[in-house]
Amino acid sequence: MWLGPAPAYRVAKAMGWLGPLLVAVLAGAIRFWELGRPRAVVFDETYYAKDAWALLRLGYEGTWPDRKVADPQILADPQVISLSDTGSFVAHPPMGKWVIALGEWMFGLNPFGWRFMTAVLGTLSVLMLCRIGRRLFRSTVLGCLAGALMALDGLHYVMSRTALLDLVVMFFVLAAFGCLLLDRDHARARLAAALPVDEDGHARPDQVTGERAGTGWRPWRLAAALFLGLAAATKWNGLYFLAFFLILTALWDVASRRVAGARRPYRAVLRKDLGWSVLSVVPVAMVTYLVTWSGWFLSDNGYGRHWADGRGGTWSWIPAPLRSFWHYEYTVYQFNVGLDAWHKYESNPWSWLVLGRPVLFHYQSPEPGEEGCHAVTGCSQAVLALGTPLLWWTACFALVYLLYRWALRRDWRAGAILCAVGAGYLPWFLYQDRTAFAFYAVVFVPYLCLAVTMMLGALLGPPGAGEKRRVPGAMAVGVIVLLIAWNFIYFFPVYAGQTIPYPDWRTRMWLDTWI
Secondary structure: OOOHHHHHHHHOOOHHHHHHHHHHHHHHHHOOOOOOOOOOOOOOOHHHHHHHHHHHHHOOOOOOHHHHHHHHHHHHHHHOOEEEEOOOOOOOOOHHHHHHHHHHHHHHOOHHHHHHHHHHHHHHHHHHHHHHHHHHHOOHHHHHHHHHHHHOOOOHHHHOOOOOOOHHHHHHHHHHHHHHOOOOOOHHHHHHHOOEEEOOOOOOHHHHHHHHOOOOOOOHHHHHHHHHHHHHOOOOOOOHHHHHHHHHHHHHHHHHHHHHHOOHHHHHHHOOOHHHHHHHEEEEHHHHHHHHHHHHOOOOOOOOOOOOOOOOOOOOOHHHHHHHHHHHHHHHHEEEHHHOOOOOOOOHHHHHHOOOOOOEEEOOOOOOOOOOOOOOOOEEEEEOOOOOOHHHHHHHHHHHHHHHHHHOOOOHHHHHHHHHHHHHHHHHHHOOOOOOHHHHHHHHHHHHHHHHHHHHHHOOOOOOHHHHHHHHHHHHHHHHHHHHHHHHHHHHHHHHOEEEEEEHHHHHOOOOHHH
16 A cells, blocks of 8 residues: 555654664674673773772872782672772773773673673664764664664674774774764755755755855764764874864865865855854863763872973963873874884784785684583684684775776765775875774775675665666675574684584684784
């Protein structure tokens, strides 16, 4: 029965939420399943889980006993750990650790507690990506496909179940990206509403309007600034997204004014948009960043809190807490750019997209009869931060396709996705001598999934295409998605730390560099 335009619109609108929610529920189910496993302090959880607990107790990062002593005691009985109130030097801002601390506040200092919030953010990010993809591609199906691909990505899965900071950065940046998409649509709608109307009731381009009309109050841009400030307050690589996204939104404004009829759209943006954008986004991000340090500012024992007390000099007119803060931040900067200690699982950014050197977060070798091992050859229990190979290798081709769409077809969607990938990926090439790890790439996993989705959407064909075009395209897309899903299931035991026979683990190590 034909529903008519109004009921059909309501059904489509409802599916725009029901579809993403279903994908997110499935993503959450596999992320929360046995979240406390392995019952161990995994990789850099030894820093962030304990720093998060210190933030709850002290408001700043205190000093713990040596990890070889503290980590086993935490797993046995965290109540007996002696946390010193002496401030400890830390290499990253506190926001991500406050996020982890929320889970510890609810469930205690244990693996489930310190991983809870990353699992929550990982699940919510799948929902967000579905909605972002829907707005970007104007298709609920493609939006849900993008979210489903991220739900099936091994790196995103592992990082959602580990108390590290990088997934928190990914979440805040993705939220900012979604806010900027909303800001773009609302600003274009305001410009369109200001255009003169012809005899048929259609808006027509107008030079004066295109160059002089304002876009009004832009709350979504301010929300994006807030999220970007939170991203930078988690890890400093969030600052690159702030810079890249400012350029991206400026180019969107240029395109909007050109479509509206402006003959000099760049000049119009400089006069009407860019100044207000910078003067609103940057201060909001800066204030947000500083607020996350409130615990340190309000403390007496935070690391370097009183460094500037009693010191004179050119900048003595600046309050001592701010000078102490600046000195602390400069020290952190020197530490981060100078970090060159060798690590077994370090990798060069050139290898990240092809999964050249993933990081082994956890590995044990249970003997027969131990921890569910029934194989006479012994077993393996591993957590490998490895992206789903078929998804990532498909993404390499998708990025090439998007470069073509952006450079030769001027497709703004391709440009937006490439900008986000570039913000998360390209800056690492500036630090070739710095110790770096492949799991840093989780910050741009959502945009790899959007890139693959855009390529698959092109393979599927436009909505108006005939059956001869759509059916083969749908079959090809279905095969690719099913292969990616199978690939995730195949590697699932080494993502989730399951106990499997050693030969089964070895057959999953497709490349020797994965060991």
